[in-house]
Amino acid sequence: MLVAQISDIHAGPDLSSVRTLERAIAWLKTFRPDVLVVTGDLVDDGWRHGYRLVAESLRSLDCPVHLLPGNGDDVQLMRSELAAVGPWINATGPMHFRTAVDGLTLFGVDVTVAGQSYGDVLPHLPWLMSALADVTTPALLFMHQPPFKIGIETLDQIGCRNGSALIGTLETMHRLPLAILCGHVHRPAFGRLGLIPVQTCGSLCPPNPLLLEGRADLSVIDAPSFLVHEVSDGRLVSHVISVPVSDRGA
Numbered sequence: 001m002l003v004a005q006i007s008d009i010h011a012g013p014d015l016s017s018v019r020t021l022e023r024a025i026a027w028l029k030t031f032r033p034d035v036l037v038v039t040g041d042l043v044d045d046g047w048r049h050g051y052r053l054v055a056e057s058l059r060s061l062d063c064p065v066h067l068l069p070g071n072g073d074d075v076q077l078m079r080s081e082l083a084a085v086g087p088w089i090n091a092t093g094p095m096h097f098r099t100a101v102d103g104l105t106l107f108g109v110d111v112t113v114a115g116q117s118y119g120d121v122l123p124h125l126p127w128l129m130s131a132l133a134d135v136t137t138p139a140l141l142f143m144h145q146p147p148f149k150i151g152i153e154t155l156d157q158i159g160c161r162n163g164s165a166l167i168g169t170l171e172t173m174h175r176l177p178l179a180i181l182c183g184h185v186h187r188p189a190f191g192r193l194g195l196i197p198v199q200t201c202g203s204l205c206p207p208n209p210l211l212l213e214g215r216a217d218l219s220v221i222d223a224p225s226f227l228v229h230e231v232s233d234g235r236l237v238s239h240v241i242s243v244p245v246s247d248r249g250a
Contacts, residue, residue, distance in 0.1 A: 001104050003140065004033040004063075006226040007183030008041040008203035010072065011050035017205045018053050020224050024204060024243050025057045033228065035063050035101050037108065039183035039201060040070025040144035042078065051081035058085045066097050068108045070144040070183060071117045071158060094124060098131045104231050105139040107131055107177070111160050112144065119145040119160035125169045132173045138234050139177045141170075146182040146200055150189055151212045159184070167194040178236040181229070187222060188240050199238055201227045 011018050028036065038058070043050035058065050065085050069075050075095070094110040109128060111119035121128075121143070132139070147163030149156040160182075170176055171194060179197045186203035187210070202225030209220050223242040230237045 001102050001231045002031075002033040003101075003104070003106070003229040003231065004028055004031075004036045004226065005039060005142070005181055005201050005229065006036065006204060007039040007144075007201040008070065008186055008205055009038075009054060010041055010044050010203070010205035011054055012044045012047060013050075018050070018057075020204045020243050020245065021054065021057050024226055024241075025060060027241065027243070028061060031228070033063055035099075035106065036061060036065045037106065037142050037181070038065065038067045039142055039181065040068045041072040041183065042067075042070070042082075043074070044072065046074040046077055048077055048081065051077055055082045055085050058082075064099070064101070066099060066106065066108055066142075067095070068097075068110055068142060068144055069095055069112050071112055071119060073112070075112065075114075094127070096124065096127055096131075100137065103137050105135050105137050106142065107139060108142040110144075117158040119143070119158075120162055121147060121160055121166045122162040125165060129169055129173075132170075135173075135175060138231055138236075139175065140229065140231070140236075141177040141180045143180060143182050145184040146189075146191075146198055147180065147193055148191065148198065150185055150191070150200070152185070152208065153211070155185055155208070163193060167196070170194070170196065178231065178234070179229075179238075181227070188225065188227070197236075199227070201225075202240065204243065
């Protein structure tokens with residue numbers, strides 16, 4: 001079972017991130033994952049045409065596509081422009097999803113807070129408990145912001161709140177998710193929430209510098225990237241796929 005994850009496209013009128021998305025989609029067409037999950041921040045500054053360009057790229061894939069909003073998305077525009085990509089998108093309310101694909105259950109929790117840049121998982125824990133209650137298969141949980149601090153202060157200030165309540169809820173479930181898979185950080189990062197591995201997906205817009213513990217602003221040498229998760233026999237292995245920043249080598 002192969003689950004692709006892309007995140008943080010941040011499409012803008014200069015089209016650079018749109019072109020990076022197109023290169024990622026071209027790779028995925030050849031690779032043929034079983035499903036794609038997009039974990040938020042598709043467009044900058046409510047750019048309606050950007051949502052249309054993203055939708056056009058996503059519709060070209062043969063596999064199912066599931067989407068979550070990020071703190072930078074205009075949720076109403078995202079609903080209207082991407083409804084054809086994900087007909088499951090709720091007309092109102094949080095854009096959570098639950099789907100089963102080939103013996104694997106995927107959950108998406110929309111942690112966005114209207115009018116705010118931070119996320120909060122606490123209001124959505126009742127939905128998550130209900131959705132997880134009867135799950136007997138391996139599961140992956142997707143969110144936009146990771147549910148803990150990652151050490152980059154500017155991102156942690158707008159992170160996802162109430163991660164401790166999330167792990168408290170998950171630990172009451174019959175079966176823990178194999179991982180919590182997020183975006184927001186604009187670079188791959190790996191940690192744990194309790195016993196559950198947490199990963200952040202790289203971005204398709206330019207990656208962020210690694211500003212840890214007050215280190216100086218360093219030049220970013222990372223390429224845009226996304227993740228491919230392989231689940232087999234209850235085991236998860238994730239692979240980072242770098243995307244060329246130009247057509248050369250694509």
